[in-house]
Amino acid sequence: MSGFTLVELVIVIVVMAILGGISVSFIKNSVLAYVNSEAYYELADRADISLRRMSRDIRNALPNSVWVSGGGDYVEFVPIKQGGRYQQDDFDAGSHTLRVLGATVNVDAGDQLVIYNLGITGADVYETANNNVRALNTGANVGSVTFAGNLFPLPSPGSRFYIVNGAVAYVCDVANRRLLMVSNIAIPSAHPANFNGANANVVVEDVTECSFTYTEGVMQHSSVVTAQLTLQKNGGVARLVNLINVVNSP
Structure with a gap:
């Protein structure tokens, strides 16, 4: 009955080690590719x-x-909270109260009114002076908006108004x-x-x-x-x- 020689055994171990290393490399790369894709x-x-x-x-x-x-x-x-159209006659008359055309609006604390924001001098919400943003009187389901401060410098051609809050x-x-x-x-x-x-x-x-x-x-x-x-x-x-x-x- 013949057996393995020491040389044959060493060769088998070396070959298995090489195959195992190659297999581990393939498995590692596959796992890394999966992890990276996830x-x-x-x-x-x-x-x-x-x-x-x-x-x-x-x-x-x-x-x-x-x-x-x-x-x-x-x-x-500046995100828009609400918007609508105002009565142009009120604006032309220089009133600080503008009647809302259509659905009523809710005005919360800190809300501000903006009309015709062009992003230019005199019509820019960010401008620290001569801007077109005004503080509003609060109210729920109101049919008109009342603002404080100076009148707006420019009317909106479409009579649009916007309510914002920062x-x-x-x-x-x-x-x-x-x-x-x-x-x-x-x-x-x-x-x-x-x-x-x-x-x-x-x-x-x-x-x-x-x-x-x-x-x-x-x-x-x-x-x-x-x-x-x-x-x-x-x-x-x-x-x-x-x-x-x-x-x-x-």
């Missing part, structure tokens, strides 16, 4: 949800209120790998914005790159905000770019 899909999903949320908010911005910082690290805008900004906090939504920003306020006293909430984490650009359009036409967001975690990287149309017809 990380990518998770990051892409979170980035997509964040950009969709941002797009929805910016599309509801007061006309001509979208503003991107010089470095592109944040985008600021500005909002999406801020790239890359140093802390976050995208923030900062709310309760007082208006009027000069740019760059002062975030003191504002509320900051984390929109998404694992942010490694983030930027905004704003391309102005012609009056009555759409401008575009370009938002770029990169998330990275566990070997996965997701880069998304979103173009957000902004209607600036006041």
